[in-house]
Amino acid sequence: MSWSADKTEVKSWNEWDTLRHVIVGRADDCHIPPEEPALDAKVPEDSDMRGQWGRRPQETIDRANELLDNFAGMLEKRGLRVDRPTSIDHSVPATTPDFHTESQFGCMPPRDVLLTVGHEMLEATMSYRCRWFEYLNYRPLMQQYFNEDPKFRHESAPKPRLTDADYHPDYLSEKIGDAKRLEWAEQKFFVTTEEEPLFDAADVLRFGKDLVVQHGFTTNLKGIEWLRRHFPDHRVHTVNFPGDPYPIHIDATFTPLRPGLILNNPQRRLPEDQRKMFEGNDWEIVDSAQPAHNTPPPLCYSSTWLSMNVLVLDPKTVCVEKSEVYQAEQMDKLGMEVVEVELRDAYAFGGGLHCCTADVYRDGECEDYFP
Ligand code: NVA
Incomplete structure (x- = not known):
């Protein structure tokens, strides 16, 4: 059955089939959260963000919202249905029996929280304390889809405890240095421990029957094992990018554009042994x-590699950030039609064009690309 704008249906099996219905995030009330173990390990050591926290300046929120609204409007003009989250109050501290943080993060970017696999949308465990309640921004949409689509499966992964036992203290030092970080990445020694399953949805790429999951700071091996057990009809593959x-x-880091073609960040190449599944199937x-x-x-x-954080609209069409001229030129050479989208002033809110969206419906069914 073909897609109809009048009827809600949740379904998306991959990153490239024709996109019909999508969620675009909002910058409303986004905060820079206070220090906490998982987040600190991620903030680059030379970043202007170290030691800062609080509500983001209003003019930056307004500008990011202007760009996100324009992006949503452009997608609607192309015939897509676009939904937007409802921001909760991110200034409210988050407290559980196990931790306390003075503020939350925001309702950007949706891709980090929501993983759409077929007729299911799964809320990720998340791995930062400040993002523990982030799913609430999307609950009005999840309820609507649940009411309107009888096949929709709304799932939530077990909420993690996020005690100090979830984080390796070695990563809490102010200065570690890239050489040490790269050595640790090579050894697969990341900030998160194996205390309990942890994953962010944005560590997962969907290739039909195969899910490719990055093991790193925000997703641990138990999180990947949880995904494997949760999606028993899928093959779940663990990947690493030691140059990061x-x-x-x-x-x-890794961006599938269409069946048979993936972009890989040249500083974060997929190791040889992990390429076999792709190259052995002529990808x-x-x-x-x-x-x-x-x-x-x-x-x-x-x-700066948000340059390759593109949104594929269909196997021949891709949204690329307007200032990313080299990425646009490469897409053109690869035979993709490029839709330019201005978004750089919203990058600070959590990412680029892929990050700031979450799939609701793409055409196509669950295919086996790696038989
Ligand atoms: N690891 C990424 C996150 C982008 C979505 C980076 O390059 O910053």
């Missing part, structure tokens, strides 16, 4: 183009 000193979220893994910028924008957690 801050390995969180796979979508500025090409090509180095992505260089970012157009030498530094991220102010107060931004992410790297």
Whole structure:
């Protein structure tokens, strides 16, 4: 049955089939949260964000919202249905019996929290204390989909306790240095321990029957095992990108564009033994183009590699951030039609075009690309 804008249906099996219905985040009330173990390990040592916390400046929130609204409007003009989250009050401290944090994070980016696999949307455990309640921003939409789509499966992974036992104290030092971080990444020694299952949804890429999951700061091996048991009809693969000193979220590292083609960050190459599944099935893994910028924008957690954090609209069409001219040029050479989207001033809110969205519906069914 083909998609109809009048009827709600949740279904998405991969990152590239024609996108019909999507959630776009909001910058409303986003905060820079106070220090906490998992977050500190991720903030680059030379970042302007070290030691700062509080509500983000209103003018930056307004500007990010303007860009996100424009992006949503452009998608709607192309015929997509776009939903938006309802921001909770992120200034409220988050307290559980196990931890306390003075503020929360925001309702950006949805891709970190929501994992759509087929007819299911799964709320990730998350691994930062300040993001423990983030799913609440999306609950009005989840309730709506539940009411309107009889096949929709709304799932939530077990909430983690996030005590100090979840974090390796070695990562809490102010200065570790990239050389040590790279050595640890090579050894698969990350800030999160194996105390309990932890994963962020943005560590998962969907290739039909196969789910590819990055083991790093935000997703541990128990989180991957939890996903394996939760999706028994899928094959779940663990991947690592040893060239990344801050390995969180796979979508500025490994970007599938269409069946048979993946962009890989040239500084974070997939190791040889992990390439076999792709290359053995005639998938090409090509180095992505260089970012157009030498530094991220102010107060931004992410790297300049948000250049490759693109949103595929269908196997021939891709949204690329407007200033990322080298990435756009490469897409053109790879035979993709490029839709330019201005988003750089919203990067600080948690990421690029893939991050700031979550799939609700894509055409296509669950295929086996790696038989
Ligand atoms: N690890 C990533 C996160 C991007 C979504 C980075 O390069 O900053």
